[in-house]
Amino acid sequence: MSACFTLRFKMIHRVLRCAFQLPGPSVIRLQPMCVAVGEQNPPCGTLETTKEYMFVERLIPPTRVPVPPRHDGPAPSGWAPPSDVPPSLPYMVRRSRMHNIPVYTDISHGNRRTTVLRRVEGDIWALDGAVKELLKRLTGTDRSTQVNEVTMSIRIKGHYDKEIKEWLMQKGF
Amino acid sequence: MLRISVMACSRGVAKRFMSSMSGESSLPSNLRLPSNLVDPSRTKRPPPPADSSLPIIRTCDSSVPAHLSPLLTWVESLAAQQGDPVGLAQLHPDVFAVPSRLDILHQVEVWQRSYKRISYANTKVRSEVRGGGRKPWRQKGSGRARVGSIRSPLWRGGGVSHGPRGPTSYYYMLPMKVRVMGLKVALSSKLAQDYLYVVESLDLPTPDPQYILDLLRQRHWGQSLLIVDACDELPENLLQATANLKTVNIIPAIGLNVHSMLKHEAVVLTLAAVRFLESKLLWHDERYTPLYPFKMPYSDLP
Numbered sequence: 001m002s003a004c005f006t007l008r009f010k011m012i013h014r015v016l017r018c019a020f021q022l023p024g025p026s027v028i029r030l031q032p033m034c035v036a037v038g039e040q041n042p043p044c045g046t047l048e049t050t051k052e053y054m055f056v057e058r059l060i061p062p063t064r065v066p067v068p069p070r071h072d073g074p075a076p077s078g079w080a081p082p083s084d085v086p087p088s089l090p091y092m093v094r095r096s097r098m099h100n101i102p103v104y105t106d107i108s109h110g111n112r113r114t115t116v117l118r119r120v121e122g123d124i125w126a127l128d129g130a131v132k133e134l135l136k137r138l139t140g141t142d143r144s145t146q147v148n149e150v151t152m153s154i155r156i157k158g159h160y161d162k163e164i165k166e167w168l169m170q171k172g173f
Numbered sequence: 174m175l176r177i178s179v180m181a182c183s184r185g186v187a188k189r190f191m192s193s194m195s196g197e198s199s200l201p202s203n204l205r206l207p208s209n210l211v212d213p214s215r216t217k218r219p220p221p222p223a224d225s226s227l228p229i230i231r232t233c234d235s236s237v238p239a240h241l242s243p244l245l246t247w248v249e250s251l252a253a254q255q256g257d258p259v260g261l262a263q264l265h266p267d268v269f270a271v272p273s274r275l276d277i278l279h280q281v282e283v284w285q286r287s288y289k290r291i292s293y294a295n296t297k298v299r300s301e302v303r304g305g306g307r308k309p310w311r312q313k314g315s316g317r318a319r320v321g322s323i324r325s326p327l328w329r330g331g332g333v334s335h336g337p338r339g340p341t342s343y344y345y346m347l348p349m350k351v352r353v354m355g356l357k358v359a360l361s362s363k364l365a366q367d368y369l370y371v372v373e374s375l376d377l378p379t380p381d382p383q384y385i386l387d388l389l390r391q392r393h394w395g396q397s398l399l400i401v402d403a404c405d406e407l408p409e410n411l412l413q414a415t416a417n418l419k420t421v422n423i424i425p426a427i428g429l430n431v432h433s434m435l436k437h438e439a440v441v442l443t444l445a446a447v448r449f450l451e452s453k454l455l456w457h458d459e460r461y462t463p464l465y466p467f468k469m470p471y472s473d474l475p
Contacts, residue, residue, distance in 0.1 A: 060472045063460045086240035094238070097459055121240075121272075150276065 068099055083172035090123035093173040101165045101173065106155075115161050117154040128154055134167055135160060216393040217367050221245050221261055230260035230373070231444050235455050241266040246364070248371050248444070252378060254388050262371050262444065268454050269364050271357045278362070280347060281355030281431045287343040295339050299324045299332030353457045359434045360450070368395060370441045375402055380413035385421050395438030401426050403449040426450060 074080040082095055096102050102118040120127055128147050131154060135143040138160075146155040156164075221227070225245075233243050244266060247258035264270075299305065305324030312319055326334035363369040377384060389398060400415070403426035415421050424433065426446040434440055442450070456475040467474065 057472070060470060061464060062473050063463075063467075063471045064456070064473055065459050065461060084239065092240050150274065152272065 065097055065099075080169050085172075087172045089126070089171070091127040092121040093117070093127070093168055094119045094121065095173075101168050103161045103164050103168070105159050105161045113157075113159045115156045115159055115164065117156070117164060118151075120152045120154065124149060124152055124154065131156065131164065134163070138163055211393065218247065218258075220367075221247055221258075225261060227258060227260045229263060231262040231447065233263050233265045233451070234448065235265060235451065237265060238267070241270070244269055244364070246369070246371050248373050250373050251375060251388065254384070255391050259373050262447065264364070264371075264447065265451050265455065267458065268357050268451050269361050269369075271354070271361045273362055273365070274354065274358050277351060277354050278358050278431060278435075281352055282435060284345070284347045284352075285430060285432045288345060290343040291340050292337065292343070293340050294337035296333040296336030298336075298338075299326060299334070302330070302332045305331070350457060353454055355431045356429065356450075357454055359431045360440075363434060363440050368439045370394065370439065371447060372441050372443055375400065375408050375411050375443060377408065377410040377414060380410040382414045382418050382421075385414050385418065389421075389439075396420060397437040397439065398422070399424065399433055399437035399440045401429055401440065401446045402443045403445040404443075 068079075068081060071081065079100070081099070086092060093102065096119065104116045104118070106114045106116055108114075117127075117131070124147055128145055132143065132145060135141075135156070143160070144157045148155070223245075227247075229245075230248050237243050243263040245261050246264060248260045248262045250256050250259050299322065302324040305322035307322070309320050309323055310317060322331075324331045326332055360369065385398070389395065397420040400411070400421070400423040402423065407423065411423065415423050420437075422433075422437065426449045429450065452475045
């Protein structure tokens with residue numbers, strides 16, 4: 001009983017001490033023990049400075065994804081920026097926030113492979129026709145696709161992400 | 174019997190004969206429109222044409238994608254009841270012209286209603302109801318059904334077997350990007366349905382609430398108004414006028430939410446509010462996933 005009382009008192013004391021001694025984030029204050037309570041001017045021996053805070057500020061990370069530097073042609077990884085003039089087609093495929101082409105592969109039930117083409121704007125059925133034509137040319141068979149007009153995305157049966165990414169990049173999206 | 178039916182038929186025939194003789198339309202009374210009906214499509218101002226002579230007061234701060242162009246709306250003033258627009262403002266298409274996702278709007282509205290909900294309904298189970306410890310009569314031989322306690326759910330006064338149990342919380346959080354998309358869809362829908370108005374400043378000539386109501390009626394803005402501003406101090410006249418009005422409400426721009434936008438028919442944004450909303454809502458399209466919560470400091474939060 002008395003042990004838990006002393007423990008609680010110690011905790012409260014520590015919390016109060018921390019609360020009243022908490023300094024502001026940008027001020028480094030050195031207070032020697034000889035400072036009297038209620039004295040306004042700090043005696044010599046105290047140094048208030050804020051310019052060292054730049055060492056903290058440069059460590060704080062940014063939130064926005066940076067714009068990629070300009071390349072002449074494709075980058076060594078194969079990445080290419082979208083063309084400055086958007087292609088004059090009835091549809092548009094925007095880049096993702098990391099400036100990549102929004103084509104993703106998906107597997108469900110272990111064997112059901114699909115490719116998802118997201119971020120479509122404009123006439124999605126025209127894009128669907130174009131994608132079907134491309135896959136007919138590449139594979140020789142009709143690949144079934146599903147157009148979702150609410151989320152503006154196309155789901156294609158089979159893994160064709162590399163081919164569709166190349167095709168979209170070559171179109172200038 | 175035959176006489177009554179003959180009389181009823183002849184009465185109906187006479188009514189139809191009279192209505193065809195008179196010049197009025199033969200619509201039933203519940204389909205006839207009143208003559209003083211106001212048609213909003215004919216009374217509201219159409220969106221500004223491309224070659225309008227008014228100056229563009231506000232251009233978009235963030236860059237607009239190359240395949241889209243900024244939207245133009247009228248900038249009005251609340252100084253006179255029947256005033257002409259003062260200028261034009263550009264609105265970013267990624268905030269004010271997103272495709273209308275009604276499913277996201279529904280999700281965000283339902284979330285807003287239920288995440289704060291705690292239902293306090295509670296019923297007692299058979300073990301919690303007072304009494305019922307003793308077996309009322311013996312298991313066999315009495316001729317009655319076998320019974321273990323007087324508080325079984327089958328009995329009158331017994332416990333509830335599958336009732337509400339204690340305070341239940343309906344708290345859940347939708348992903349941040351879904352909530353942001355909900356705001357964008359709500360703003361785009363209001364603009365597309367001509368219920369969004371941009372105003373230069375909220376200075377009223379009088380603190381009279383009737384002034385705002387007359388302004389609403391004259392300009393055919395709608396039944397209810399939501400005023401959104403992004404500054405620290407609101408003008409005194411406006412605060413006094415809207416203090417006792419139920420249908421006209423004023424909120425700061427950080428308080429903008431889908432439920433309020435759906436509840437009020439018309440939404441009025443100041444230019445400062447438009448700037449604030451665009452910067453906050455567009456940041457979510459180009460941000461990283463958070464390393465630590467956004468409540469803590471980052472170098473370039475909007």
